[in-house]
Amino acid sequence: MDDIEVSPEQEALEERNSLIGDFCRETEESLDALEQAIAALHPFVFDMHFSIGDYVHFLHGKDLPTMLESLRVVNRLVHTVKGVSSFLDLTRVNTYCHAVEDLTIGLTRGQIYMDSATYGVIVAIPVVLNRFLEAARSLHSDESVSVEAELAAVQSCRETLMARMGGGVIHYDEVEGKDLGRIRDFKRDLRVNIQLATYDNLLHDYQAFSQDILQTMKASHTDMAVIQRIEKGLTEHLEQLLLASRGEIVLSRYPRLATDLAAHLGKKVSFSIRRNEAWARPDIWDRCHNALVHMVRNAVDHGIELPEERTAAGKGPEGNIALEVYEDFRNLYLMLEDDGKGIDPQQVGKSAVEKGVIRAEQLAGMDDEEIQRLIFHSGFSTRRETSDVSGRGVGMDAVLKEIESHLNGRVHIDSKVGRGTRFTLEIPKMETLSECICFGDTRHRYAIPVVADLRYLECEPQRVKPVLGGTSMYVSDSGEFPLLNLFPQLHPDEYAGMSMNLLPIIQIGRGEEAMGFVVPQIYGQERIKIDRRRNLRRLTRDDGLIFGYGLTDPITMVLDLDFLKTMI
Numbered sequence: 001m002d003d004i005e006v007s008p009e010q011e012a013l014e015e016r017n018s019l020i021g022d023f024c025r026e027t028e029e030s031l032d033a034l035e036q037a038i039a040a041l042h043p044f045v046f047d048m049h050f051s052i053g054d055y056v057h058f059l060h061g062k063d064l065p066t067m068l069e070s071l072r073v074v075n076r077l078v079h080t081v082k083g084v085s086s087f088l089d090l091t092r093v094n095t096y097c098h099a100v101e102d103l104t105i106g107l108t109r110g111q112i113y114m115d116s117a118t119y120g121v122i123v124a125i126p127v128v129l130n131r132f133l134e135a136a137r138s139l140h141s142d143e144s145v146s147v148e149a150e151l152a153a154v155q156s157c158r159e160t161l162m163a164r165m166g167g168g169v170i171h172y173d174e175v176e177g178k179d180l181g182r183i184r185d186f187k188r189d190l191r192v193n194i195q196l197a198t199y200d201n202l203l204h205d206y207q208a209f210s211q212d213i214l215q216t217m218k219a220s221h222t223d224m225a226v227i228q229r230i231e232k233g234l235t236e237h238l239e240q241l242l243l244a245s246r247g248e249i250v251l252s253r254y255p256r257l258a259t260d261l262a263a264h265l266g267k268k269v270s271f272s273i274r275r276n277e278a279w280a281r282p283d284i285w286d287r288c289h290n291a292l293v294h295m296v297r298n299a300v301d302h303g304i305e306l307p308e309e310r311t312a313a314g315k316g317p318e319g320n321i322a323l324e325v326y327e328d329f330r331n332l333y334l335m336l337e338d339d340g341k342g343i344d345p346q347q348v349g350k351s352a353v354e355k356g357v358i359r360a361e362q363l364a365g366m367d368d369e370e371i372q373r374l375i376f377h378s379g380f381s382t383r384r385e386t387s388d389v390s391g392r393g394v395g396m397d398a399v400l401k402e403i404e405s406h407l408n409g410r411v412h413i414d415s416k417v418g419r420g421t422r423f424t425l426e427i428p429k430m431e432t433l434s435e436c437i438c439f440g441d442t443r444h445r446y447a448i449p450v451v452a453d454l455r456y457l458e459c460e461p462q463r464v465k466p467v468l469g470g471t472s473m474y475v476s477d478s479g480e481f482p483l484l485n486l487f488p489q490l491h492p493d494e495y496a497g498m499s500m501n502l503l504p505i506i507q508i509g510r511g512e513e514a515m516g517f518v519v520p521q522i523y524g525q526e527r528i529k530i531d532r533r534r535n536l537r538r539l540t541r542d543d544g545l546i547f548g549y550g551l552t553d554p555i556t557m558v559l560d561l562d563f564l565k566t567m568i
Helices: 008-040 052-059 064-087 091-108 116-123 125-139 148-165 196-219 224-244 253-265 282-303 307-312 345-354 360-364 368-376 396-406 486-490 561-566
Strands: 269-277 319-327 331-338 410-416 420-428 431-440 445-449 454-458 472-476 479-485 504-508 515-518 522-531 546-550 556-559
Touching: 008 064, 008 125, 008 282, 064 091, 064 125, 091 116, 091 125, 091 148, 116 125, 116 148, 125 253, 196 224, 224 431, 224 522, 253 269, 253 282, 253 319, 282 319, 282 331, 282 396, 282 420, 345 360, 345 368, 368 396, 368 410, 396 410, 396 420, 431 504, 431 556, 445 522, 445 561, 479 486, 486 515, 522 556, 556 561
Parallel strands: 269 319, 445 556, 479 515
Antiparallel strands: 319 331, 331 420, 410 420, 431 445, 431 522, 454 504, 472 479, 504 515, 522 546, 546 556
């Protein structure tokens, strides 16, 4: 068969489309750094009655190198996008970036200052660029993106501020008596970049070397007080290394994303960040960010009703969306909640059957939550007509892919028809440092995280009360509790018929919540770096038992306490 000839015009078009794809990908990768730089500018917003002297006084004592470097980061990215978009004939992107660059250069040169309106324009840059990127990726053009309102805001800010400045210029180099543009401030923090894969290898080597040192000292009968002091120091350094890979989470893009989309759809939305009390590694947060973008868009488009619909339903015309980010030693949690119309199981089920996602007989055996989770199915949508926002059956399936497939997390839905929806993303931390109770024998070493109401007992045979067909009970001075002989459960071939007499008991909980685990030997409490990324061979048939592992000799298998409770 003869090869199909491609015209020079078609070849040029394909090459341009490929270049646009590269441009979109590279720009998207730069947006996180852009948001970090924009967040660093917030302390320099000045809204008081203005004179140049007032502003200079306001700047005294502030970290001006950070402000100027953050502005340069913004300038560099905007300038790069402007240049590439011109080459690719993305004229609307180019026009927007040109206007924004004039504004940020004016700030850098001291020709204007930064009030809240100007900062609002700067905060919007990543959101507007993301709009352009979405259009360019799918249409290889930016003609469908309207930025007239944003351009008007930029022009208004420049004109207003130039008028207030009256032709004056702020000389930043005179604020602290030095030229901040040419003299390096050696007192400031300097940073170096390191690839996460290299960092992980260094961290792994550090932990292995630390354990080797401790084992050697124990084998040579070094004084225990000395060993404990060295172990404490090594653990503290390990904790600092773990924290070094995590950064503050910047959430400034999501409110603007929500309000921007709401305005496009003719809706009113108030977006609030209730709390941001977590840090995360950049590789983890990239995945979370991808999921959050889809969730925010879904909440605005599918969750929040039009103002007249909300008024008819007895709600205020403005919808509310709230975001929470928090953590514990196990997981990072992202919670997105709206007060919209909720997820109607009947509507979802009907649409799923119509689109062939499931069969009618399967639907009959599903509860409401299982039906609601069908929104994560690839290709699913309740929309009968597609638009530039939704209805194509893509989006929420990406949330499940990012969180459950890539991060081993879980997505929870709590939705009430007419009242709203709450999505909670639970992402396990790949590594954490926790205080653990270590126990085992010469061949097997285990640990469980330390909890409140912890006691160590000795299993006195006269206190053990067998229960017919059930778990034995242990009668202690403070009451009785169920007792599990742990090692015969973990290693039935090695420990079948193992006696519990006089072995140590790890008791957790009080009263009706109390339970105990009989183990061969308790080694005490240690702070262990728990790694949850490795795909270890499980010691039991149920993978849920193993929470993670610590690099010790032998390897410390950290058990999931919640799962252990189900074994009693």
